[in-house]
Amino acid sequence: MSNIDRITGTALPLRGDSIDTDRIMPARFLRAITFSGLEAHLFEDDRREADARAASGEGKPHPFSDPAFANATILIVGANFGCGSSREHAPQALFRRGLRAIVGDSYSEIFFSNSVALGLPCVRASRDVLEKLTTAIESEPSTIVEISLSEMQLTAGRERHAISLPPGTRESFLTGHWDATGLLLREPEAIARVAERLPYVTGF
Amino acid sequence: MPSTLLQKVWDAHTVRVLPDGQTQLFIGLHLVHEVTSPQAFDMLRTRGWRVSRPDRTFATVDHIVPTRDQRRPFGDLMAEDMLAALERNCREHGIELFDLKTGRQGIVHVIGPELGLTQPGMTIACGDSHTSTHGAFGAIAFGIGTSQVRDVLASQCLAMNRLKVRRISVTGALGRGVYAKDVILEIIRRLGVQGGVGFAYEYGGAAVDAMTQDERMTICNMSIEGGARVGYVNPDETTFRYLEGRPFAPRGEAFDLARQWWASLRSDPGASYDDDVTIESESIRPTVTFGINPGQSVGVDERIPSPSEVSPDQRASLAEALEFMGFTAGAPIAGTPVDVAFIGSCTNARLSDLREAAKIVAGRRVSGRVRALVVPGSQTIRQAAEQEGLDRVFREAGFEWRGAGCSMCLAMNQDRLDGREICASSSNRNFKGRQGSPTGRTLLMSPAMVAAAAIAGEVVDVRRLFS
Ligand code: SF4
Numbered sequence: 001m002s003n004i005d006r007i008t009g010t011a012l013p014l015r016g017d018s019i020d021t022d023r024i025m026p027a028r029f030l031r032a033i034t035f036s037g038l039e040a041h042l043f044e045d046d047r048r049e050a051d052a053r054a055a056s057g058e059g060k061p062h063p064f065s066d067p068a069f070a071n072a073t074i075l076i077v078g079a080n081f082g083c084g085s086s087r088e089h090a091p092q093a094l095f096r097r098g099l100r101a102i103v104g105d106s107y108s109e110i111f112f113s114n115s116v117a118l119g120l121p122c123v124r125a126s127r128d129v130l131e132k133l134t135t136a137i138e139s140e141p142s143t144i145v146e147i148s149l150s151e152m153q154l155t156a157g158r159e160r161h162a163i164s165l166p167p168g169t170r171e172s173f174l175t176g177h178w179d180a181t182g183l184l185l186r187e188p189e190a191i192a193r194v195a196e197r198l199p200y201v202t203g204f
Numbered sequence: 205m206p207s208t209l210l211q212k213v214w215d216a217h218t219v220r221v222l223p224d225g226q227t228q229l230f231i232g233l234h235l236v237h238e239v240t241s242p243q244a245f246d247m248l249r250t251r252g253w254r255v256s257r258p259d260r261t262f263a264t265v266d267h268i269v270p271t272r273d274q275r276r277p278f279g280d281l282m283a284e285d286m287l288a289a290l291e292r293n294c295r296e297h298g299i300e301l302f303d304l305k306t307g308r309q310g311i312v313h314v315i316g317p318e319l320g321l322t323q324p325g326m327t328i329a330c331g332d333s334h335t336s337t338h339g340a341f342g343a344i345a346f347g348i349g350t351s352q353v354r355d356v357l358a359s360q361c362l363a364m365n366r367l368k369v370r371r372i373s374v375t376g377a378l379g380r381g382v383y384a385k386d387v388i389l390e391i392i393r394r395l396g397v398q399g400g401v402g403f404a405y406e407y408g409g410a411a412v413d414a415m416t417q418d419e420r421m422t423i424c425n426m427s428i429e430g431g432a433r434v435g436y437v438n439p440d441e442t443t444f445r446y447l448e449g450r451p452f453a454p455r456g457e458a459f460d461l462a463r464q465w466w467a468s469l470r471s472d473p474g475a476s477y478d479d480d481v482t483i484e485s486e487s488i489r490p491t492v493t494f495g496i497n498p499g500q501s502v503g504v505d506e507r508i509p510s511p512s513e514v515s516p517d518q519r520a521s522l523a524e525a526l527e528f529m530g531f532t533a534g535a536p537i538a539g540t541p542v543d544v545a546f547i548g549s550c551t552n553a554r555l556s557d558l559r560e561a562a563k564i565v566a567g568r569r570v571s572g573r574v575r576a577l578v579v580p581g582s583q584t585i586r587q588a589a590e591q592e593g594l595d596r597v598f599r600e601a602g603f604e605w606r607g608a609g610c611s612m613c614l615a616m617n618q619d620r621l622d623g624r625e626i627c628a629s630s631s632n633r634n635f636k637g638r639q640g641s642p643t644g645r646t647l648l649m650s651p652a653m654v655a656a657a658a659i660a661g662e663v664v665d666v667r668r669l670f671s
Contacts, residue, residue: 017521018397018497022635026642027614031268031282033242033289045642079517080398083431083497084635085614086333087240088349109401109433110333114349166365168224175223179351183222184359185253190219191361194230198216199465200323201232201260204458 003176004119007101008146009073011156013134014063019077020084021111025093027085038093068141076133077104081122082111091115101147103154103163105130116169119178123147123163125154132159149173206472208369209438210404213344213469217327219361226363232326233343234356236263236299237312238290239616240331244353245293255297257360262321263294264302266311267616271579271606274304283617297357310582310608313337313550317421318584320450324439324466329356334550334632336427339436340420341443342469344404346433367434368402368478373409376485381667383560384419385552385630385650387411389491389501391423391483392430397499400432403478406471407437411485417446418556425551426632429498438470490666492537493634493648495525500634504653504665507536528636529645530624538663540647541573542628544621545603545658546639547651548579549613549631555585557630557651562597564655564669570602571661577604577619579611603658615640628657 029041043064050062063069075094081104082090091114094102102115102122115122125133133156137143146155147163149170154161165173172178195201219228234257241263248255255261268283278284287303294301302308302315309315313334316322324342328335333347348362355362374387391405405427412420420437427435437443444463447453454462489503500522502508508526510533511519526533531540547553547561558580570576578598580586586608589595595605612619613631620640621627627639627646634646647663656666 016524017517020497020633020635022614022633022638026637027616028640030239031286031616033286034246035243045637048642080401080431083397084333084428084633086331086347086349088243088331088351091349106398106401108398108431110347110349110428114351117349117351117355168226168365172224177223180222180226180363181251181355181358184228184355184361184363187220190228191230191359194217194219195257195360198230198232199462200326200454204454204461204465 004121004173004178005149006146007073007121008144010069010071010142011074011076011133011137011145012063012069012072013076013137015078015134017079018083019081021082021087021090022084024082024090025087030087030089035089035092035096038089039096042093042097071098073098073100074145074147075099075102076130076137077102078130079105081107083108086110086114088114091118091120095120103130103133103147116172116178117180121149121165121173123165125161125163129161206474208406208471208475208477209342209436209469210344210367210369210406213325213327214366216325222363226365229327229362229364231329231356231360231362232260233321233328234261234360235312235316235328235330236261236353237267237332238265238286239267240350241293241353242286242289244350244357247354248357253358255299255357258298260360261299261357262302263290263299264309264312264315265290265304267610267614269304269607269609270617271609271611271619274607280617307583310584311550311553311610313425314554314581314585317341317417318450318582320447320453323447323453324443325469329362333428334425336433336435337421337425337550339424339427339434340417342436342439342466344434344436347428367404369406370400370403370479370481371406371408371477373482374407374411374485375409375482376411377414378411378485378488381490381652381670382488383650383652384415384422386488386491388423388426389493389498389648390488392426392499393501394483395430395481397429397497398431400427400430403432404434404436405430405432406477407435412437413440416556417442418554421554422551426498429632439466490650490653492653492663494529494531494537495522496528496634496636497521498632498634498648500525502537504538504663507534508532510534538665540663541626542647542657542662543574543625544627545570545574545576545654546612546627546629546631547577547654548581548611550581551632552630552651553579553581553585555588558585558589558594561651561655562594564652564666565601565603565659566597568601568659570658573661574658576602576658577606577612579606580608582608612639614638628654628663630654
């Protein structure tokens, strides 16, 4: 597995707190036995609503519909992003759309760990920094943003900002150990020893 | 040193500490359903791995099952495909599947406890965020994503960060017409939808001690709506009595030994908590959500707040909620007309929930403007309810009586809202689009309150319907 340190590209700013995974990927698109093609349905209902308004002259189209952000690599979000359902379909679809990192105020735990398992770092930045970034990128979508996990810095144009990530998670990206399965399978005897000590496994 | 149940269970299941500081945790029970597992089985196949402990893995089908006509093949071809994939995967790996033919099918978080699979002191994982439900038995139960489902299938382990513990004591006794659902809605209202991130919630206090296992499950179920991935109650006599005689519970001498072990896991007096919150039962009333997340709720006799009344970080989300719902700040929630009444879901579709709702419904008629349905949590519950004649009570009042499944909780089958319909729902999420219509609106409340709304055709205080 390859290590992840620098992520560079344009960004896609998405305003709002507590954006849940039902909104990121409505349940009707979970009716499938693979993840393929999911990216086409990201924010489908939110997009339809915002785009219809924009068409009638009210507000802007949804950022996920806006061609200016079509090739974005970095997603910028608010607080409690990815709350609600544990559906991995949400981060899977974001990843399949080409997004390779998320910067936000905070994340739901399940969304965060699902994203780690895909190699999609979810880093944190302060509210102020997020507001600045969002405004700057909304007015200049071609701004190149770079995230460095080794330096814990985010660069946007000439500005540099501090970002954070739990040290263990950061280490696992930097060393290429973010997919846990290999590690979990490494010591089968240790697993067996724990199982044998558990009364409910042995039948009391 | 005195410790919490979380610490004891965590330590008993720790395989080792991984290089990144996470714990490799043995998972005692893995529950599988049709939506989040097929991709995990595919990943296993790609890497040539087998399921490590099929004996500790159980499956059922719940999210996509039709609740009206359940004959196979399903009319809905995609649903048929998903169930067929689950059947194939279970057969290939020797996993027991509670499908429609078994009489034991139902919502995964309902059947685990009902069959006695869920027991105190276990670590439990399932590819579903409401796995926290099982914590009502003093288990540590996590919702996980599909890659982690793969991890558990392959290794029977998860890599997890240790959680902090917040003790939530609910003191006193609940008033009449106030239910476990109101307690958890109040907790989420006070602590916020992300207040629990990083925490396990330990629920206790006189009100929780007095609760049945069904009620405790309702509370633990919605921990995740408050941001807490794990919620639990210390196991006690109520828990042990519930488990005795269940199909997968230990029997005879083993049960007595189990009971001793279970009791030893309770949080010790003097255990230290990372946070402590007390809520007085007397302050809790029948509660209704008015917004687009489960923290946006008011007492049924209160008014919908205006953005100037809430903290600055909640203003934008409140404004968005009012706009989506088409509600006016300052308006009372009571009297809001409803189009659909849904009694179902892993939060509130157990036998006791149906009994409470039936008490309200008995001898009354569903309002002419309301489409009302009852979807029992499992086939076992459905059958038990029919034996008591509850189906007749609901049918005579004008409710539809359906087969078991998730149904309109997330609308992956044919049961869904149309257009901007407003649904009084006993489920757990009022997110935009959750009940199948992108513009549909959900008001979360207790099953008795849903029953009352169905009769009145609008949100009413259930206490007014007690004779
Ligand atoms: S009833 Fe609703 S919340 Fe519960 S498992 Fe089914 S879809 Fe999820």
